[in-house]
Amino acid sequence: MAYAIKEIYTTLQGEGYHTGRTAVFTRFAGCNLWTGREEDRANAVCSFCDTDFVGVDGPNGGKFSSAEEAAKQIFNVWKDATGTDKPFVVCTGGEPLLQLDTALIHALHALGAEIAIETNGTIQVPDGIDWICVSPKKDAEIVQQSGHELKLVWFQPEAPPERFAWWDFEHFYLQPMDGPDIERFTKEATSYCMTNPQWRLSIQTHKLLGIP
Numbered sequence: 001m002a003y004a005i006k007e008i009y010t011t012l013q014g015e016g017y018h019t020g021r022t023a024v025f026t027r028f029a030g031c032n033l034w035t036g037r038e039e040d041r042a043n044a045v046c047s048f049c050d051t052d053f054v055g056v057d058g059p060n061g062g063k064f065s066s067a068e069e070a071a072k073q074i075f076n077v078w079k080d081a082t083g084t085d086k087p088f089v090v091c092t093g094g095e096p097l098l099q100l101d102t103a104l105i106h107a108l109h110a111l112g113a114e115i116a117i118e119t120n121g122t123i124q125v126p127d128g129i130d131w132i133c134v135s136p137k138k139d140a141e142i143v144q145q146s147g148h149e150l151k152l153v154w155f156q157p158e159a160p161p162e163r164f165a166w167w168d169f170e171h172f173y174l175q176p177m178d179g180p181d182i183e184r185f186t187k188e189a190t191s192y193c194m195t196n197p198q199w200r201l202s203i204q205t206h207k208l209l210g211i212p
Helices: 038-043 067-082 102-110 182-195 205-209
Strands: 003-012 022-028 062-064 088-092 114-119 131-134 146-154 168-176 199-201
Touching (some): 022 067, 067 102, 102 114, 182 199
Parallel strands (some): 131 146, 146 168, 168 199
16 A cells, blocks of 8 residues: 655643654645545644645655554654654544554554554544544544544534543543634633543644744
8 A cells, every 4th residue: 555644843742741742743645524625624633734635745755655654754753853763653644544554553553653543533443553543523423432532623513522522532621712712712711621520631732843
């Protein structure tokens, strides 16, 4: 299988459980909830996405003809940035599970990688992923209802926290939606966490720090 990857870069994880941890982000092109084109945003399931996942023209991105080729590129980006082995790979998108498969998981593990995924949960996660983070979007049907971390963007009227509170996750996060209402959403999410301690607040610290 060939892999279309928008960008690969090393930074600090800015959200959720692994906030502050060095990671090599691998952003796969494409999504099943939005085309990524602005003219389609209004009718998209996920109309609030703030990420460019169209094409393969980002840093270290490209089309890779094999799992081994893609894994080697990811490893080299990590190695060049950190000088160390055993990369912490965050597979994201778009929706990474449109492409991330058993072959690439095995190829990354063969290079000593720990693999995390950030997914919208509409596709079942294959075996072998070391850390599963599901971020539900509006009223999309979620088939992946278990994992390590559920990170819900606040506020989505179609996706209230109560809908997910009983799902099989170790950690539950509310993350204020970026945009013109960020201050209000942050206050609301904070208040909800204060009265519902199952949930923790997740802030996009990479945006505060001005890093990718």
